[in-house]
Amino acid sequence: MAILAKNKIKIFKKPKSLPFKNSEIIDWFNDILLINSIAGVQLNIIFVTLPEIQNMNRKFRKKDKPTDVITFSMVEGKFTQYSYDMLGDIYVCPDFIKAKDSKSVLRRLIHGLLHLLGNDHKGESDLKKFIILEEKYLKLIKLD
Template sequence: MLYPIIEVIEGIEISGEIEELINKICQQVVKEEEIKGEYEVNIIFVDDPFIKNLNSRFRGKDCPTDVLSFPFDTPEFLGEIYISLETAKKQAEEYNHTLTREIAFLTVHGLLHLLGYDHKEEPNEVMRVKEEKILTSLGIVRG
């Protein structure tokens, strides 16, 4: 089991529907990746200035990004995922799909990073195929 702890910074709101979706995503990732045991993951929704600060501090990139993952090396805590709701909204419009779909994608993407996948080190297709398989199995498709 993977238990998401969902947090938001001041000024950010997400719906119960999004919280429920994140829980389903976590359980689907556990199933697809055959994860054994029980783990927690923090998923924190932030704005662009917040994620820009993190991106600058930890990656040396002075700009906002959509999602950042920070793995933790503890037995029951997988790590933290920061999702910029502002950037997610912009990308949903740009890619012509719903905000729900974009948040779902960013959540899966962040979880896969916490599990050790890296689209910069491995062929990009490996991570993309896994992302689409998980999203499709939950009925979340592009468009």
């Protein structure tokens, strides 16, 4: 039996008002990575304010408005186990989501992780597949 390398998931600035612990987020992400046969990677989850996410959106996406999540991948295209150690960063803005429950915020975190794994939703069929994956992982962690 193969031994999988441990993932390094770091969480920064999580608001105390969110109803889940850092350790829960890390466990959920590890479960999703394991299902995708991914181990030994690093990623950062950074919680930001509305002004911070708007500044990032303006600077990197040329959209001068806040958004829910921005992902910066260190991987080009679909992730393969041997391509990189560092997957990237997920910036999420709970205030934009306007919900403090774990399902709404976690859905956006999963959304960011799916982008780090190389998934996209540029067309309608891609968006449907993306939503199916989000639902699959919410069910996995029993937040459907």
